[in-house]
Amino acid sequence: MKIMRLVVILLVIAAVASIGAFLYSKRTVSTGLPTIADNTFSIAPNKNSAQQTPSTGEIIISNTNPTREIVVEASEYKFTPSTVTIKKGESVKITLKNAGAMPHDWFVENMGGASIDMTSAGSTNSIVIKASQTGTFTTYCSIGSHRKLGMVGKLIVQ
Ligand SMILES: [Cu+2]
Structure with missing residues (x-):
């Protein structure tokens, strides 16, 4: 069938x-x-992680509201002003304004967390720092040989 x-x-x-x-x-x-x-591993960057992690020294990256701002101008090859003075315990916003033609940054020596990342010509970058101890710290530009060429300064904590 x-x-x-x-x-x-x-x-x-x-x-x-x-x-x-x-x-x-x-x-x-x-x-x-x-x-x-x-x-799939989870990449969940904490936007504030860098700001919440204290550096190894007496200067911490603070995420609290800064009480004032200090603008440091970077150019070839200097910082203006080269000396930045802050008070112990105060949260200060440090802004790097690149007025030069090359990229620059602003590092506090031996304070890994306290730095302003590479800033391209015409741009600005900031961090808020807070120092728990007084002292004088060296600041410099870590790009190329800029430090040797004169991009050195001081961070004084009073
Ligand atoms: Cu530089």
Whole structure:
């Protein structure tokens, strides 16, 4: 009978298809390939992490509201003013204004966290710092040989 034959053929097709699907799913599982989720490590940058991590010295990067701002102008090859004076315990925003033609930055020596990142010509960058101890610290531009060429200054904490 034609109908019986058709039904048998359909059953065979269905059986082959389901066995195939079963083997396929089995294969997917048994390969143990990591899923996208396994491979995804979470990158959840904390925007304030740099500001919340105290540096190793007496100067910490503060995320509290600064009471004032000191603008340091950078050019080839000097800082103006070269000496920045702050008071112990006060949060001060230091802004590096690049008035030169080359990129510059502003580092407080031996205070890894206390630095203003590379600032391109015509741009400004800031940090808020707070010093817990008095002292005089060397500041400099870490780019190329700018330090040797004169981009050195002082941070005095009174
Ligand atoms: Cu420089």
